[in-house]
Amino acid sequence: MLSIFTTDDGDVRAEVINPDETPEELAEHEIRRCWLQVVIDVATREVLGWVISETADADHSMALLRMATRDKTKEKIRYGCKREPVPPPGLGLALADNGNATRNATVYGGQLGMGMTVMTGRAYQPMDKQVVERLFGTVQWQVLNFQPGYTGSRPGELTGYAPKASAKISHDDLYGTITRFFIDEYPFRPHYGTGMYGATPRQKREDAMTLYGPIDPPSQRERCLHLGVKVRATTTSEGVSAFKIPFNSTELQRFADGSSKTVTVHLDPDDLRKVYITAEGLNTVIEASLRMTVFKDLSLEEAIEIMEAATKANPTQRTLHERHLSEAMARRARESGFFPDSRDPASYQTIERLQRRADRLLQVEVRPPS
Missing domain, CATH: 3.30.420.10 (Ribonuclease H-like superfamily/Ribonuclease H)
Known part of the structure; x- marks a missing residue:
């Protein structure tokens, strides 16, 4: 993999990098085609x-x-x-x-x-x-x-x-x-x-x-099921986790009935407040709600960035609470003046890359207040 960048005098250069060891964020003077x-x-x-x-x-x-x-x-x-x-x-x-x-x-x-x-x-x-x-x-x-x-x-x-x-x-x-x-x-x-x-x-x-009148926009359920991202997950006593973000509902727990079942989570990367869950043999679509309220106004990429920032700030901690995430959000707000939007081309990435970033947090538990 090559990293392409410009020097201070405008010359374009390249260097060989290891994609497994190099962070996803661009370094100073790095450029790309959009x-x-x-x-x-x-x-x-x-x-x-x-x-x-x-x-x-x-x-x-x-x-x-x-x-x-x-x-x-x-x-x-x-x-x-x-x-x-x-x-x-x-x-x-x-x-x-x-x-x-x-x-x-x-x-x-x-x-x-x-x-x-x-x-x-x-x-x-x-x-x-x-x-x-x-x-x-x-x-x-x-x-x-x-x-x-x-x-x-x-x-x-x-x-x-x-x-x-x-x-x-x-x-x-x-x-x-x-x-x-x-x-x-x-x-x-x-x-x-x-x-x-x-x-x-x-x-x-x-x-x-x-x-002619308008064509009604799709509901959040339709957006999740047809335009959203599908994630395979396993039910636990705390619901399901998609991209290390917890979701749960009474209907989901009734379906799981105390056992681990494999389900498909349908998630809208622009709105994390609700997800919809399907499973083999299940005749209905189950709705589940976000269990970390700190993420309710964020996009999927913003939530992953907050978890990464909280993890770096607490390297010895194995559990992230609402307080850790809120502190990371406040710190980023002070440093940048606003949160990067999911449409920001400097940060918006493919779902596969976001999944890899979330997988790096597997050793860290994200725990709802309950």
Whole structure:
């Protein structure tokens, strides 16, 4: 594995590292290539979700679908947006290209489970997805090319300009700029695409709501079962543990009946307050609630980061209590001024990587107050 980084004078270098011994967090001056993934409403051109990630894969496509169907007030507050983001809708039809990020069993299964119709664009036919292609052009010319380090749309376009040496923007800064553009600017700009006739996306959404009405957003149960993450777990007297986070309910304990049973936990990485549990031979879906209230406002990645921070602060402790976790949260709040959001591209990772980080905490018990 290679670590790619820049020196203080802007030179790009690389060194060989051991992935088993090197921390996941980027060191100073390390760089990477990012993907911008977007989902929009074709009828109104409203942008429903956006994710910047290290790779284009099924995990990030599912994160994009979850963002499209949830409230985005968190992003509005964090990045100082002045307008209201588009409210969460239900999704009726999905049109995507042939990339492996969207054309895979995980994404198709989630979309079909939500009752969506799935369409796949033809290979090398940009007119099949012209609405999305046009949006990326708008973002490029009205947002990205004003940022230091912009490399141009093709190699050698910016003659005499050294983009790597000029880059001073962080991933979070870039995501904040794109967020403000999608919430504060793009919905209120006249659009001259097919069928828009100069109306703004927000005007088109209001017309669509008046003429046709909304598609109700999915419930938390649907989000967990179809767009969430599946974790195999074993029942105990304290419920089940997914990513070292405890969940329990009376219904779950009745099903376990004092014995260890293997179940599947369906978890929404953006909302940890409830999970839904299925098992072989079980005809109903069991609901279980979060047993560590300190995690109730956090995403899955934020919760793992808090546990890692608490573990580092208490290296001799084998049990993490609410007090340890609260102290870790307070310390991070003082140091950073806010908690990293799950959409922060500097921290958002694949579910497999989050699972590996959680597995490193196997020797540490996370104990609810009860």
